[in-house]
Amino acid sequence: MSTEEQVLELGRRWAAAEERGDTPVLDELTTDGFRLVGPLGFVLDKSQWLERYRGGALVTESLAWEDVEVRDLGQTAIAIGVYAQVASHQGNPANGRFRATHVLVREGDRWRLAGIHLSPIGGPPPFANQGGAR
Numbered sequence: 001m002s003t004e005e006q007v008l009e010l011g012r013r014w015a016a017a018e019e020r021g022d023t024p025v026l027d028e029l030t031t032d033g034f035r036l037v038g039p040l041g042f043v044l045d046k047s048q049w050l051e052r053y054r055g056g057a058l059v060t061e062s063l064a065w066e067d068v069e070v071r072d073l074g075q076t077a078i079a080i081g082v083y084a085q086v087a088s089h090q091g092n093p094a095n096g097r098f099r100a101t102h103v104l105v106r107e108g109d110r111w112r113l114a115g116i117h118l119s120p121i122g123g124p125p126p127f128a129n130q131g132g133a134r
Contacts, residue, residue, distance in 0.1 A: 003072040021053040037117040061086040
């Protein structure tokens with residue numbers, strides 16, 4: 001199986017585990033030093049990230065990991081794609097589409113997630129110059 005196929009399969013397992021809130025599988029798929037950079041710029045370490053599921057703060061109803069491009073860099077792989085999610089955090093909607101970057105490392109004969117970075121997909125920011133120089 002190619003690196004791309006392995007990384008895409010890990011991504012499918014990971015998305016399904018997020019939908020189920022399956023912390024044992026999420027724990028297995030990530031490195032000890034895993035970090036998540038959320039769509040608003042917050043950073044969570046592995047235990048903080050997993051605790052959101054264990055404590056029920058984050059509930060993911062559906063999560064699609066789509067349009068994924070994988071770059072094989074030897075012992076590291078970068079996968080960039082799109083998350084489309086329906087979720088809630090502490091009872092508040094956390095739905096959206098996000099550009100997602102997964103950083104994966106090869107540990108022995110398998111890949112594990114070392115980091116995820118999320119950015120909202122949307123229009124230009126309000127400070128963008130829309131009408132030319134003023």
